[in-house]
Amino acid sequence: MASNPNTAQNSKHKVDCVVLGSEPMGLAAAVLLAQKNKKVVVLEHSDTIGGIHGSWKIGGTSQPGLPVPMHGVTRAELLSLGFGKDSLQWDQKIGDAPTEFCGEDKSIPYFLYNSDTQAAMTGEWSKEMVQSFEQFCTFISECSPFIQRLASGKLPNTRNLNLNFIWSVATKAARLRFMGKDKMMELLRSLPMPQADLLSDHFGSLADANILKGGLSAASLGGHFLAPHSPGTSANLLLWLCRRQHGFGFGSTELVSALEKRLTDLGGTIVKAGKLQSIVSSNHLATEVQTSAGSWKASNFISTLDTKKTLLKGVGSRNMDFGTAQETKNMRMRGCSAVVGLELNTALSPKFSDRFIGKHIVFAPSQEYVEKAFDPVKYGEFAKNPVLEFTLGPDQKSVSLRVHSVPYELDEKWSDETRQQLLQAVTKTLSRFTSYQDSHLVSSVVMDPQTLESRFGLSEGQIFHGEMGLDQMIARPIVQHTDQSSPLKNLFLGGAGCHPGGMFQLRAVNEAVRQIK
């Protein structure tokens, strides 16, 4: 790990470009800028490079923080970052490492290719289920090109209904129309629906589909303050399904390490710079970033921090127009996930077989389970039966979990005691479907949303930098700045809070870098 040691207070620096935030998208932005021969510095406030995706310690061991499988990233994007075949395990495709949807007594390995999933479930699934699944997968693959185009394209700017806007909408509409009239209507009809209704349309009430429905809801909605009966969540499901049509089996933590090395090789630096204090500007031009460790002057700035932090803390609401400030304040950023790490002395395996098949494991035995887990969050409580998403370290003894339906504002307040209660809910749930026993636990780390905020700088612990409800998807991050611009002409917004959001994606960062000459 090559990064400068903590710099002295009040130290001043000057570079070409400053990137705020060392999460994977920030590092990628820095690499792209360095490749353009810019002198780049990445400022990170926490003790972990990669933010929530970096590696952090549990007890005595350092382990991957949140090794989320790399859905959605393309080979072209990796090449553009200068990665040859050796720097990342390109041959480890997502196809080999399915997402495993677990119930209490069985699981469904959800592969990249549906035929693989079907093959795995032969003998388990009824004829009706196989047929329904096939039709569902056909529907997804028909929608996929359009959804992917939407995800990788620009958002139309609704504040300026000029020819550009008409063109942008018309081309999307035409693409939609060329799917065919029936398919177009089906997609238009599907998008605003609750996920529960969409899946009910496709699978009826087939018992075989319970785990699939639960797993899909959990994976596509966890962390968004939404549940399967919420309208608009079909859009989240379609986005999740369509974008995982390609990807790689390595996790984001591995990507962070690789990006760090690449950046250093290119002469860029990553600095543990303490908390952001402000982005100083004059005449709508950013001039320098001030943190608790010093200040950095530059001609261009890219922020991959969440938009509330960038604009309200960094730029300051007095330096932008009222509408923009209002819209930023109104962004819904309610974190509702916790990150938990467990160090075990015994390898973790499922109750129903000797090892987990998937690299990304989800426990949500049914849709009702997911909905019931979500209810308490609305009332300031965490779910006693939470939804769990996790990955295992190579020896299956370290577990990195995302625990869903854990509110930022806990009625009882977050403390060591309530964190302990949350841990108990997690381990109790693990015992339901795995070999876990309390005697296996060596040490643990529990990061509730408030801890995530203080440790990783995520406003309200919102791991996606902004909930992905429908209204916040179509104007992401805020309606005034969906094009990577900001109230300051040389400050660009990249990061998870930008369109399309939800997974690692280079679209926003590419667009930001493109605008830097």
Place this chain on the structure above:
Amino acid sequence: MIQKAKSYRSKYDAIVIGAGHNGLTCAAYLAKAGKKVLVLERRHLLGGAAVSEEVVPGFTFSVCSYVISLFRPHIIRELELAKHGLEILPLETSYSPHHDGPGLCRWADSEKSRREISRFSRKDAEKYPEFALDMQRVSMFARNIIDQKAPDPTSFNPSELWKLLKLGKQFRDFGPDFVHMHNKLLTMSSYDFLSEYFESDALKAPMSVSGIIGTFLGVRSPGSAYVLLHHYMGEIDGVFRSWGFAKGGTGALSNAIGRAAAAHGAEIHVNAGVEKINLKNGRATGVVLENGDEIAADCVVSGCDPFRTLFGFVGEDNLEPDFAEGLKQFRMRGSSGKVNMALSRLPTFKDGREGTAHLRGDIAIAPSVRYLEKAYDQAKYGEFSERPYLNIVIPSLVDPSVAPPGKHVMSCFVQYAPYHIKEGPSHWPKLRDKFAKTVIDTIEEFAPDIRDCIEHVQALTPWDLEQDYGLTEGNIFHGELSLEQLLFLRPTAGWAKYKTPIKGLWMCASGSHPGGGIMGAPGELAAKTMLRSAAV
């Protein structure tokens, strides 16, 4: 206006099935254009779910719908409904009692409202008029959508594209923030949308709840902000967001439309339930009544919901499988019930308020957002709410004609009461008493002497709404008003212009654009579409 003799013409230009307010509106417009129209109603009186009935001697209940607001003003003018007896008395207040204290009452007098809201939040009191203005802007825009046929986005027809462009221009005229506000209203929850304006729970609870009436949504469900607008769009005499009682109960509206239709020559028969629609070579040629009578017509218009029309009167065997499968996905899930009561006197609300002025409008049992959301949570899992949301009106305070002197009618709209309870819908009759008790227990928490005032209770569960009032699955809007079931998708893709795949069979009720809410718009637009296409 109702025919006594059961003698029919040998052939009509159009037969309208169902004398609900939309069926009657459609009949009136067709008759006005000179067509020979017959309206057939299964029950003994007009109105469908917009009906007044003397359930208890001396007391007139608006059994189902209880207020009017969205009924299109131009229909009132064009059919001269005032001449035919329609008089609308505005609701003067919107009152939300609390368990402690005087609760919150919003008045027609904006200064009074401001003072009340200030008790909970000064900031909210300031913001309140701004919110009203924003809603009015969107309402003006939305009005255009209601009063026209739904645009068809799949069509390459230049006139359709032109309509879309014109719509786009209207967006532009409302300013740069308008599209975004419009998008937010379509996709946000009513609670989240209101939270952008207001901070106090006391205000947000009763305001957000108009977002979920008749839907299977909670106040925190995305998409409920749209229904908030739908209810905000009502206007009386040009004033938006004003609701009113029809003098004589909601049935008075239906009766006035019926009189207008009869005045133009339409025939209306009650106790004449339709069994099925006659088909010849896939074409509707008339109907067969429950008593066996056959009546012929050039076309048939259904004022019933799409399921009753197409699966009931036509039969699935006569429908293309693809169409039938698609239509089956139209969601009807009723989520509400009704409890109507005859009272010997006014109950006493323990709010410490003087007089009864605050009771002359609607009374919302919605003490907090948490209360409302918990009521919804139960419905998701197939139970009716233990502590439901109630929208109560006491119309006799404003319209003494509906009750004997000194006595009162209390109408309670109840949510949530899901049609699909976990024991299955046919179990509802066994739960009726418990359901009524739940409602009265809830009222008792705010008006402790309610039980002393009750002379008679009529409880309508979603099952009853279906069995007795023809509303499939007890859905008061003939189909949920969710985004994917509106405009060109209502009731199903490709069939949003009142036609059905059966030649000569049309639909004119709330299951078609623009949807439910006693608008009269579906009936009018269906009639005008039929006349323009020379189908009749």
